[in-house]
Structures are given as structure tokens and as C-alpha cells.
Amino acid sequence: MYGLYINSVFLVTMLLYNFTQSQRLSMLFEMDYKLMIGLLAVMISSIAAMLYESWKRVTRGRDHGLPPGDMGWPLIGETLEFVSCAVSPRPESFMDRRRAMYGKVFKSHIFGSATIVSTDEEVNRYVFQSDAKTFVPSYPRSIMELMGKSSILLINGSLQRKIHGLVGAFFKSSQHKSQITVYMEKYIEEAMNSWKNGQLIHIQEVTKHIAFQVLVKSLINLNPGEDMQFLKKQFQEFNAGLMSLPIKLPGTRLYRSLQAREKMIKLIRKIIEERRRISEATYFTTPRDVLDVLLNDNGDQLTDDLILDNMIDMMIPGEDSVPVLMTLSVKYLSDCPLALKQLEEENMELHRQKARLGEQLDWNDYMSLSFTQNVITETLRMGNVIIGVMRKAMKRVEIKGYTIPKGWCVFMYFRSVHLDGNNYADPYKFNPWRWQDKDIGTCSFTAFGGGKRLCPGMDLARLETSIFLHQFVDRFRWVAEDDSIINFPTVRMKKRMPVRVHKKEEKNLNHLVETINKQSYRQ
Numbered sequence: 383m384y385g386l387y388i389n390s391v392f393l394v395t396m397l398l399y400n401f402t403q404s405q406r407l408s409m410l411f412e413m414d415y416k417l418m419i420g421l422l423a424v425m426i427s428s429i430a431a432m433l434y435e436s437w438k439r440v441t442r443g444r445d446h447g448l449p450p451g452d453m454g455w456p457l458i459g460e461t462l463e464f465v466s467c468a469v470s471p472r473p474e475s476f477m478d479r480r481r482a483m484y485g486k487v488f489k490s491h492i493f494g495s496a497t498i499v500s501t502d503e504e505v506n507r508y509v510f511q512s513d514a515k516t517f518v519p520s521y522p523r524s525i526m527e528l529m530g531k532s533s534i535l536l537i538n539g540s541l542q543r544k545i546h547g548l549v550g551a552f553f554k555s556s557q558h559k560s561q562i563t564v565y566m567e568k569y570i571e572e573a574m575n576s577w578k579n580g581q582l583i584h585i586q587e588v589t590k591h592i593a594f595q596v597l598v599k600s601l602i603n604l605n606p607g608e609d610m611q612f613l614k615k616q617f618q619e620f621n622a623g624l625m626s627l628p629i630k631l632p633g634t635r636l637y638r639s640l641q642a643r644e645k646m647i648k649l650i651r652k653i654i655e656e657r658r659r660i661s662e663a664t665y666f667t668t669p670r671d672v673l674d675v676l677l678n679d680n681g682d683q684l685t686d687d688l689i690l691d692n693m694i695d696m697m698i699p700g701e702d703s704v705p706v707l708m709t710l711s712v713k714y715l716s717d718c719p720l721a722l723k724q725l726e727e728e729n730m731e732l733h734r735q736k737a738r739l740g741e742q743l744d745w746n747d748y749m750s751l752s753f754t755q756n757v758i759t760e761t762l763r764m765g766n767v768i769i770g771v772m773r774k775a776m777k778r779v780e781i782k783g784y785t786i787p788k789g790w791c792v793f794m795y796f797r798s799v800h801l802d803g804n805n806y807a808d809p810y811k812f813n814p815w816r817w818q819d820k821d822i823g824t825c826s827f828t829a830f831g832g833g834k835r836l837c838p839g840m841d842l843a844r845l846e847t848s849i850f851l852h853q854f855v856d857r858f859r860w861v862a863e864d865d866s867i868i869n870f871p872t873v874r875m876k877k878r879m880p881v882r883v884h885k886k887e888e889k890n891l892n893h894l895v896e897t898i899n900k901q902s903y904r905q
């Protein structure tokens with residue numbers, strides 16, 4: 383790089399010297415245009431090289447205690463290389479290369495911020511456990527613009543803890559799980575009843591539709607209908623702006639998303655007003671949804687504006703992640719017949735038991751399917767629905783001998799931790815059996831984050847996925863068409879996971895159960 387810089391300066395000097403010697407301005411125009419372009423290119427590369435060198439000097443000068451690493455080019459840093467790896471089938475290759483050179487924690491400059499990238503579970507645990515005086519959440523500008531000021535995703539301290547506690551407790555409650563199980567079964571049945579034998583189904587689309595209905599039911603108790611359709615349309619418009627240029631002018635993507643947000647706020651405000659008209663005793667005693675939970679709070683911190691912000695912003699982490707988890711489970715199971723067979727057996731055994739007792743399945747039954755839960759955990763480990771999260775350092779922090787300067791971002795990249803051979807043997811192999819008798823809480827598994835911001839929707843996501851897998855294997859056999867996983871900007875299937883479904887006949891079902899019983903599926 384330094385050689386290019388010297389050469390460029392030399393070339394520019396020579397050309398300028400020739401030009402001044404000619405003493406004729408017109409000579410500039412007589413010069414071959416190719417030479418002009420060449421001259422321009424040399425000048426630009428010369429300036430770029432100078433900037434690069436001074437950037438290096440500046441960043442090297444600041445290195446006291448910083449983890450090793452490369453800040454890349456001025457302004458863009460290493461963003462281009464990060465993105466080119468992110469769109470490849472191995473997004474973690476960006477991290478792998480640097481881990482080999484610098485270790486599990488290194489410095490970089492991505493998406494406009496000086497960043498410490500951590501692929502180290504101990505460092506991540508420390509960051510997760512830190513309070514808001516040390517680290518606060520950090521998101522790309524467009525997301526910040528679209529989120530409400532009082533969004534749980536942005537606020538810190540006691541108010542964040544309060545909302546997190548209220549929402550988490552509601553999602554964990556037996557009452558919510560029972561209610562959502564009934565609705566989930568209903569929405570799945572409606573979708574599956576329309577499937578014809580041999581039909582091609584796009585799992586990603588079906589699960590997106592079902593999970594959105596469940597999410598909206600959990601948040602504002604809305605049933606499928608006109609309002610739900612309206613909300614879905616506006617949320618899609620809103621969502622499209624989350625990864626856009628942060629320009630708020632009429633006509634821009636961000637502007638349209640902000641308008642969609644306003645429309646959603648209007649609808650939810652109307653729902654709040656309607657609830658206030660209903661007698662307090664009816665809706666305040668047993669909350670039906672998160673909205674009731676927040677309205678029910680006796681303190682004066684939870685204003686209507688705060689509740690409105692949160693009703694919309696809680697859809698952001700909840701809307702896409704659950705259908706992706708369901709879709710990836712189907713993908714990995716399709717690629718691993720042994721795991722599919724064992725999952726089928728477990729679910730059909732439960733079905734038979736309940737049929738013998740003449741009982742319906744409840745949420746507890748679904749959550750107690752241990753192999754199915756292991757399939758979900760393994761899908762989260764391999765699929766990395768959320769590749770990682772960002773925090774911003776509010777002060778200079780020392781962790782494990784590394785310095786994180788005030789104002790820098792920390793990017794906790796879960797994907798590398800989850801695909802590290804030292805943490806998980808044969809990490810690229812889908813192996814749900816690895817979770818047998820393993821305590822998820824004590825290992826490096828952080829698909830739902832950790833600490834004070836541990837995902838409050840974690841149980842809901844697991845329950846929904848268990849119910850979907852149960853109903854799917856109970857009623858259908860399928861043949862998956864070729865498809866591949868895309869990881870950037872969000873995780874999804876390239877072709878929306880097409881599968882050809884075949885209804886299980888009652889006779890075939892019994893035969894299949896017998897066959898399954900004769901086999902052992904352990905690996």
C-alpha cells in the first residue's frame with residue numbers, strides 16, 4: 383500500500399511538471415483523454431492512499447490496550463468486506479479470518495462505527511450483565527429513527543427493567559400459554575386444512591402468516607379480520623424501512639415507514655380508548671394481552687405514548703424471528719431424516735397417549751417434548767436467527783485485559799460462538815442429540831441474548847415452534863425442494879422453503895407408528 387502511495391505521488395508530480403513546462407493551458411485539452419482519466423485515477427488513488435496511511439497512523443496511535451485488529455479504510459472501515467462475507471454462505475468467514483490473526487476479540491470499523499467485535503462468550507457475558515452506565519443498546523441509524531423514544535429496545539435503567547419484567551412475566555404465565563396454545567392450534571389448522579395432497583407449500587410464508595396472528599393476539603388481542611389485515615400491511619411497510627438510508631424526506635423509504643408507524647399508532651390508540659370505555663373490572667383483573675398488562679400498571683410511568691411505542695416496537699423482534707425459527711427447523715429436519723423420525727415418534731407417542739386419555743394437548747405437553755425442544759435449540763444454534771447484538775460503551779471499560787474506549791460499539795457476534803468447534807463438536811452438523819442432558823443456561827448458547835435484556839418472548843417462540851412442528855409431523859409427510867439459507871440483512875430462505883406435502887392417512891399413520899416403534903433412532 384505504501385509503495386502505491388509513493389508511486390502515485392511520483393506520477394502526479396511528473397505529470398504536473400510536464401504540464402507546467404508546456405506553458406500552454408490548451409495542452410491540457412490536447413492531451414489524450416485516456417491519459418486524463420489515468421491522471422485522475424492516479425490522483426484519486428494517491429489521495430485515498432494518503433488518507434489510508436494517516437488513518438492507520440491515527441488508529442495505531444490510539445491502540446493502548448485496544449484489542450488487535452484492522453480499522454480498514456477511512457469512513458467505510460471494513461464494512462465492504464463484512465457485507466461481502468455476510469451475503470456468502472459462510473458469513474462468519476469475516477470473523478474466522480480475524481480470529482485466526484488476532485484472537486476471539488478484535489477491533490474493526492463497520493457500519494460507520496469503531497467497533498470491538500467479540501466472539502468470546504466470557505466477554506459477551508460480561509457485556510450482557512453490565513448496567514446502562516457501562517453499555518447501552520446500539521442499532522443502525524434507520525432503526526433508531528423508526529423506534530419510539532420510549533421503546534423497550536432503546537430505554538435503559540429502571541423503566542426498561544419494569545417493562546421487561548411485566549412483559550416477560552405475562553409471556554411466561556400459564557394463563558397466556560394456555561390461551562395462545564388454543565389460538566395457535568386454530569390458526570395452524572386453518573392453514574393446514576386448505577393444503578391439498580401433493581401441493582407445494584412455502585413454509586416461510588405460511589409460518590409468517592401464523593406467527594403474525596399469534597403475535598398480534600398476544601400484544602393487543604386482535605383476531606383475524608380487517609384490523610389485522612390493516613396492521614399487517616402497515617407493519618410490512620414499517621419493517622421495510624428498518625434497514626434503509628436514514629433520510630427522512632417525503633418519498634424516501636424511511637419517511638414511508640414513519641407514516642406506516644403513525645397509522646399503526648392510530649389503530650392501537652383507538653383500541654386503548656375502547657378498552658377504557660369498558661368497565662375496569664372486566665379487563666383489568668385478568669390481562670388478556672400485553673396491552674392489558676401495561677394499562678393495568680398502577681404507577682404513573684407507563685403513559686399512553688410509552689405503551690403505544692412499545693406495542694409497535696415489540697413487534698420488531700417478535701415478527702420475523704419465530705417464522706424463521708419454524709422454517710429453519712423444517713429445513714434442518716428435512717436434511718436429517720434420523721432427527722425427523724425421532725421427532726415424529728416423540729410427537730406421535732404424545733398424540734396416542736392423549737387420545738387414550740381422551741384429553742386435548744395443553745401448552746405443558748408441547749413444552750415437555752424433550753427431543754422437539756432439542757431440535758429447536760439446535761436450530762437456533764446453527765441457524766442463528768439473530769446473528770448478534772450491538773452495545774455502545776458509555777465509558778472506558780476493561781474486560782479480560784482488553785480496553786473498550788468510551789463511545790465505541792461492541793458487536794457480540796453469536797454466530798461465531800455457536801459455530802466454534804471448541805464449544806460444539808462438529809459445529810456445522812445438525813445434531814439435536816448434543817443437547818441431551820445439557821444445561822443451556824451454563825453453556826455458550828445465547829440465541830435469546832442474556833442478562834437484563836434476555837428475550838422476554840423466548841418461551842412464546844419455543845411454544846409456537848413446538849406446536850407448529852407437532853401439527854406438521856402429525857398430519858403430513860413432506861418432500862423438501864432445493865433451497866438455501868440467506869443470512870443478510872436478515873436470515874431467511876432464498877425460495878421461501880418450498881415443500882410438497884402429503885397427508886398422512888389414518889391407516890398409513892398407524893403403520894408408520896409401528897415402523898417407528900421397531901427402530902432405534904439414537905445416533
Ligand code: HEM
Binds near residue numbers: 697767768828829839
Ligand atoms: C426465535 C425467536 C426469537 C429470538 C431468536 C429472539 C432473540 C432475541 C435477542 C437475542 C434479544 C436480545 C437483544 C439485546 O440484547 O439487545 C431479544 C430481545 C427481545 N425480544 Fe426476542 N427473540 C425471539 C422472539 C421474540 C418474540 C416472539 C417476542 C415477542 C414480542 C420477542 C420480544 C423481545 C423483546 C421485547 C426484546 C427486548 C428486551 C429488552 O431489551 O429488554 N422476541 N430477542
